Amino acid sequence: MKNILVLFSAILLLFAVEVTAQPNVVLTASYDSVLAVETVYTGTINIQSNPEVILIQGLCTDVGGVPDGTLILQGSIDGTSYINLAPVTGKIAYFPDNDTLTITAGAIQTVAIYENAFNYYRWKATGTDGDSTLITTKYIYKFSN
Numbered sequence: 001m002k003n004i005l006v007l008f009s010a011i012l013l014l015f016a017v018e019v020t021a022q023p024n025v026v027l028t029a030s031y032d033s034v035l036a037v038e039t040v041y042t043g044t045i046n047i048q049s050n051p052e053v054i055l056i057q058g059l060c061t062d063v064g065g066v067p068d069g070t071l072i073l074q075g076s077i078d079g080t081s082y083i084n085l086a087p088v089t090g091k092i093a094y095f096p097d098n099d100t101l102t103i104t105a106g107a108i109q110t111v112a113i114y115e116n117a118f119n120y121y122r123w124k125a126t127g128t129d130g131d132s133t134l135i136t137t138k139y140i141y142k143f144s145n
Contacts (some may be wrong), residue, residue, distance in 0.1 A: 023051070029088065029138025031139040033063060034103070034127035035145035044122040046079070051141035054113040058123050064132035071101040071125050071135065075113050075118035091115045103133050 012141035043058060058071055074082035085092055086099050093112045101109040103125070113121075126137050 004139040007058075014046045023141050024141045025140050026140050027140060029067040031134060033127075033132055033134045034069060034125040035067075035132050036127055037129050039124060039126045040135070041074075041082075041122050041124055042135050044079075044120060045117055045139055046135070047116060047121070049141065051116065052114070052144045053111065053123075054116055054139060055108045055141035055142070056113070056137065056139045057108060058101070059136045059138070060101075060105065061105045061134040061136065062132075063134050065130045067103050067105045067107075067131050067133040069125060069131060069133065070128040071103055071107075071109055071123055072099055073109070074122050074124050076120040076122075077118055079120045082120070084124070085111070085121075091117075095144055103127070103131075105133075 021074060029043040029045050032040045034040045045056065047054065060067055060071065073083050073085045076082040084099070087094050091114050093114070095110040095112070101107055123135055123137060127133065127134070
């Protein structure tokens with residue numbers, strides 16, 4: 001019985017890794033709301049393959065008050081220590097063309113990563129007084145043929 005459970009767990013793990021690495025499939029990461037004067041870290045993505053391009057998109061949705069604050073993408077090699085990611089010509093591009101998005105209702109930050117250097121990515125969202133904004137993260141992998 002124990003061997004069957006181990007085998008079943010291994011199959012599930014392989015399936016989860018395969019689903020995560022599928023190209024051209026839009027995936028959704030964890031989401032969270034930034035409330036008033038606080039900083040939240042949301043949308044953590046664990047890269048388990050070597051895609052040619054990773055596209056990460058953060059959507060800011062008003063859930064109360066006046067949405068404001070900032071949103072910036074961070075990267076980490078160990079999932080513990082993160083750094084803010086600035087644009088790097090030919091490697092990291094931001095759309096709109098700024099690494100720090102001012103949070104407004106419906107604001108979208110999209111980042112294209114052409115040379116993946118990190119194992120983990122997440123958003124750092126910092127709010128200001130009187131706001132409540134939901135940050136939703138979607139991402140997609142692109143592989144060369």
